[in-house]
Amino acid sequence: METIGLIMGHRNGFPQKLCLEARKRIIKVLKEEKINAIMLSPEVTPYGTVSNFEEAKKCAKLFTQHREKMIGIIVSLPNFGDERSITESIKRSELKVPVLIHAFQDNLNELSPSKRRDSFCGKISVCNNLFQSGIKYSLPSQHVADPESEQFRTDLRRFVQTCRITNGLKNVRFGQIGIRPADFATVRYSEKLLERHSITVETLDLSDLLAQTDKIKENEIETKNKLEEIQNYLPSASVSAKSMMKMAKIGVAIDHFIKEKELLGIAIQCWSSLQNNYGIMPCALMSMLSNNMVSSACETDISGLLGMHALTLASQSPSTLLDWNNNYGDSQDKSIVFHCSNIPKIFFTGTAKISYHACSVDEAAKERSVGTVNGIMKPQRITFCRVSTDDYNGRLKTYIGEAEITDDKVDTYGGFGTIKIPNFQQLLKYICKNGFEHHVAATSGEIGYAVNEAFSNYLDFDTYYHQ
Secondary structure, rough: OOOEEEEEEOOOOOHHHHHHHHHHHHHHHHHHOOOEEEOOOOOOOOHEEEEOOHHHHHHHHHHHOOOOEEEEEEEEEEOOOOOOHHHHHHHHHOOOOOOOEEEOOOOOOOOOOOOOOHHHHHHHHHHOOOHOOOOOOOOOOOOOOOOOHHHHHHHHHHHHHHHHHHHHHHHOOEEEEEEOOOOHEEEEOHHHHHHHOEEEEEOHHHHHHHHHHHOOOOOHHHHHHHHHHHHHHHOOOOEEEEEEHHHHHHHHHHHHHHHHHHHOOOEEEOOOHHHHOOOOOHHHHHHHHHHOOOEEEEEOOOOHHHHHHHHHHHHHHOEEEEEEEEEEOOOEEEEEEEEOOOOHHHHHHOOOEEEEEOEEEHHHHHHHOEEEEEEEEEEEEEEEEEEEEEEEOEEEEEEEEEEEEEEOOOOOOOEEEEEEEEHHEEEEEEEEHOOOOEEEEEEEEEOOOHHHHHHHHHOOOOOOOOE
């Protein structure tokens, strides 16, 4: 259950009794949406509202006491509200979290002095004061709304997703195992730009990983548990016992790196050094990590990993990294998305399995190339995004969109699916003209609005939201 701060605004001269009813209504909706609210109690201020400087200080103190668990603030206006005390509450709390501005709507039959809200007007004044103070805020789809409405509930869910990303990308630690594959200049990135956004990258040389793997014994309980985990993850009949043990041992070493450095995701030099020097591909291990919400990206694509992690934060579901890989016949709104693959099993139909990379040209190469997850992605709605470091302009840039994985049949190898995107050709031109990579992150569900709000409004990324 997420925790937010709730400010109930009140302006003297407007019917304060409306605040009691409004408080009960919005708290009920928040509970139904599994959101815990931190707010002033009626014992501290009248009806728990904020309407003057002294009440603002009390609200700020309360929020400061709970700052470690609060991911956002909702301002709700049962009447016009006192914009200065609302702004003061947020400023004094020093919370750098998303803020949602909600206002109750008037009833046309209740515009008498004892029932009239004027929240419609008050919301504009609140936004004006927040804007003057440099406090960033979000707006629901409708200017005024009953909190019980389905549209406001949708806005509330989106806001929570935005909060998860905005807060979840503070002080992030990612791991990079190995160097960038020589032929993949496309996944270059700027560590300095990421560090400016409080994203740290811990590196581990592939030779060090293999040295640590060599010290891990086959009969250790940790190795046995990892082997059992791999065996239970997906069918692997075509993989030899020797290769499965290699996967288990290096999997333990990767787990140690993640735990030691307190990493939230990793990107790996997945080819071709591991095949040539150790004899397996790490794709299935990466798939397992991502399926357990520790995003894992191919080809040391740290920027792609950042997109994966953001999507996972918002959706609370695994994310994956895909190639924009093939046209789908003559269709202008479809494409085949693909990887070798490290796609989490949650994305697949029931036919996925651990096998080998089909590009292996002989039996010796085939044996060294086991460990990929092969299967067809199941039909579903998804959200995709790509984050990239724009070194020339000193910014992070991104694009976001929503799409459909269709049930179109394709005869190919690896992990793949057919994606359908409205105005796809426009998106492809944007990708190419702005120098984005060929990788794209994806997660289940339609959360593009929330991701766009977090990236563009709170994190200050250069953002294109494809619709």
